[in-house]
């Protein structure tokens with residue numbers, strides 16, 4: 001059996017009374033990409049941050065490449081991790097404004113592969129910058145001399161410089177102009193296929209999920225309400241919340257819904273019951289089973305058929 005690139009079991013995180021993550025399980029196979037979707041406040045970023053050990057979870061286990069990931073090591077910041085690359089929403093905040101682009105790109109190499117001389121580091125930076133579509137001319141520039149799309153390419157180059165198999169992407173295109181978003185998205189798709197990368201991808205934007213991910217995990221109020229292959233979940237959503245998200249999609253680049261789920265909501269039964277047009281008595285008294293397995297929805301009365 002192939003070892004998953006990422007395996008997460010029972011990840012929980014509360015902020016006081018707010019249950020931001022209610023026990024997350026997921027697996028990511030080599031070369032596969034998983035998108036975590038949900039509206040603002042559903043727990044997506046908390047999930048990514050707990051997986052990256054940027055925020056410490058209250059409980060649960062994270063395994064990367066078969067080994068438990070404890071989040072310790074030489075690197076002080078998540079951007080320099082050896083185990084995975086990270087691409088965040090705002091590329092400017094990921095790069096040191098005083099450092100030339102090539103120096104930022106090779107920073108993880110300097111931390112984790114000591115002993116490379118300056119010429120070798122420079123060569124590696126140019127190789128990676130070329131791979132992401134930035135020529136040598138960009139290498140010596142400072143971040144403020146690059147456009148948003150060019151900066152995000154540089155961040156991607158740095159995320160890949162240690163050749164990780166897993167890349168965590170948190171809204172990687174949402175700070176970019178719409179015309180540039182497609183270019184960066186295409187680059188991410190090409191790199192994923194060429195380098196057999198696995199992406200864990202956090203987004204509000206379902207249009208991007210169809211392009212970048214194989215599987216989708218839908219979160220509501222800190223829990224997983226539906227999961228499965230993207231084409232199956234999008235073609236026939238089984239959880240009413242997934243259907244609501246899909247119905248709200250006005251097009252690429254536009255956030256989904258403004259309404260926020262309330263993860264502090266402590267009533268018995270289903271967390272989605274007050275917003276659900278299909279709620280029945282059982283939904284108010286008994287919490288549905290968590291969505292687990294290949295294709296499932298956490299709902300007593302899933303759309304289109306029997307309960308999972």
Ligand SMILES: Nc1ncnc2c1ncn2[C@@H]1O[C@H](COP(=O)(O)OP(=O)(O)OP(=O)(O)O)[C@@H](O)[C@H]1O
Pocket residue numbers: 015018019020038039040041042043044045046047204263
């Ligand atoms: N540092 C914190 N302190 C207190 N509450 C927090 C903190 N971080 C997140 N939360 C709460 O946890 C819940 C989940 O937040 P989280 O940021 O993970 O959601 P999200 O789906 O990523 O939303 P967004 O897309 O807006 O970032 C929210 O209710 C949020 O207010």
